[in-house]
Amino acid sequence: MGSGAKTSKKTKTSKKAKTSKGKGGDATATAGGKDALPAQGVTPDAALSGKAARKAEKKRKKAAKARDDDAVKPVTWSEVLRVGPTFSLADLDAGSTPGFTGDKADGEAVMADLQKRVGDLQERLYAESKGGGTRSVLLVIQGMDTSGKGGIMRHVVGAVDPQGVSITSFKAPSAEEKRHPFLWRIRRALPGPGDLGVFDRSHYEDVLIVRVHDLVPRTTWSRRYGQINAFEQGVVDDGTVIVKVMMHISSEEQKARLTERLSREDKYWKYNPGDLDERGHWADYMEAYQAVLEKCSTDAAPWFVVPADHKWYARLAVTNLLLEHLEAMDPKWPAADFDVEAERARLALTP
Numbered sequence: 001m002g003s004g005a006k007t008s009k010k011t012k013t014s015k016k017a018k019t020s021k022g023k024g025g026d027a028t029a030t031a032g033g034k035d036a037l038p039a040q041g042v043t044p045d046a047a048l049s050g051k052a053a054r055k056a057e058k059k060r061k062k063a064a065k066a067r068d069d070d071a072v073k074p075v076t077w078s079e080v081l082r083v084g085p086t087f088s089l090a091d092l093d094a095g096s097t098p099g100f101t102g103d104k105a106d107g108e109a110v111m112a113d114l115q116k117r118v119g120d121l122q123e124r125l126y127a128e129s130k131g132g133g134t135r136s137v138l139l140v141i142q143g144m145d146t147s148g149k150g151g152i153m154r155h156v157v158g159a160v161d162p163q164g165v166s167i168t169s170f171k172a173p174s175a176e177e178k179r180h181p182f183l184w185r186i187r188r189a190l191p192g193p194g195d196l197g198v199f200d201r202s203h204y205e206d207v208l209i210v211r212v213h214d215l216v217p218r219t220t221w222s223r224r225y226g227q228i229n230a231f232e233q234g235v236v237d238d239g240t241v242i243v244k245v246m247m248h249i250s251s252e253e254q255k256a257r258l259t260e261r262l263s264r265e266d267k268y269w270k271y272n273p274g275d276l277d278e279r280g281h282w283a284d285y286m287e288a289y290q291a292v293l294e295k296c297s298t299d300a301a302p303w304f305v306v307p308a309d310h311k312w313y314a315r316l317a318v319t320n321l322l323l324e325h326l327e328a329m330d331p332k333w334p335a336a337d338f339d340v341e342a343e344r345a346r347l348a349l350t351p
Contacts, residue, residue, distance in 0.1 A: 077320040083297040094250035095309040115159035121326035126164035129194025131334020143247030146257040169200040242301040
């Protein structure tokens with residue numbers, strides 16, 4: 001109970017213990033007084049014999065089997081947040097916290113350990129490349145304005161060693177980029193061996209904003225879903241694990257965050273009048289995102305949708321998604337390419 005809770009006044013107890021009806025109508029004492037029934041002892045299994053012992057053993061085996069049964073093992077964040085064939089963005093509560101039953105304090109309490117584990121695995125991945133490894137990770141972050149993409153950069157990506165990390169923020173294409181196919185600038189930003197690459201927005205802008213604002217013909221952007229799937233399959237085949245995350249914020253929460261930016265001088269720099277213009281196309285963007293999630297969540301590169309009305313939860317979820325993918329990769333420290341004992345001996349001889 002929090003410190004703000006009201007305290008209750010002490011009340012006098014009746015001399016007679018209150019009773020309640022149990023099964024069969026027997027009165028059982030509930031006040032713990034002299035009329036209360038004695039606590040019932042539990043006979044240890046070791047003291048049982050015959051039929052009772054066999055029954056207890058059967059129960060123990062059943063419980064042990066249940067603990068090992070796949071059906072009762074906790075699901076992963078990747079399983080909880082992955083987009084399936086019947087996924088509906090409109091049905092997902094942006095204020096929910098799937099996969100986590102705690103509150104903000106609970107979430108923040110476990111973040112330090114999670115960040116340490118992610119940092120360790122990311123360092124291993126980077127070191128693995130120095131021994132000839134070719135694998136990498138690409139974290140794609142998409143979402144409406146104010147959905148918390150910047151917070152992911154600071155609190156998730158920013159918690160690991162910047163060595164081996166590259167972040168690319170994709171804005172409107174430059175004149176040079178417009179002269180090339182839409183995936184040209186994306187290919188140039190892909191992470192190298194051992195790197196954790198992060199896309200703040202991505203190639204999906206070419207089937208989101210261009211669709212909403214009719215920047216290219218429908219026949220053009222409608223072909224891009226298949227082109228994106230083929231592109232991502234090739235990236236995965238080359239050794240890059242792709243983790244695609246949509247930060248799902250509600251219209252109400254976005255309005256609250258924009259209001260805060262206009263209410264505080266230290267937030268003015270984060271406000272963009274264009275964000276309000278885009279807000280006017282909310283329904284169109286939700287339709288465009290639904291199409292992206294349906295058409296481009298593949299076995300090679302599935303989509304994960306993270307409810308983002310609670311910033312602490314969104315950061316916790318993305319950290320866990322990244323951690324689970326790195327753990328599945330299980331990067332290894334490279335073996336020494338020199339004689340360790342000989343080097344120890346040489347070092348011992350130095351002043």
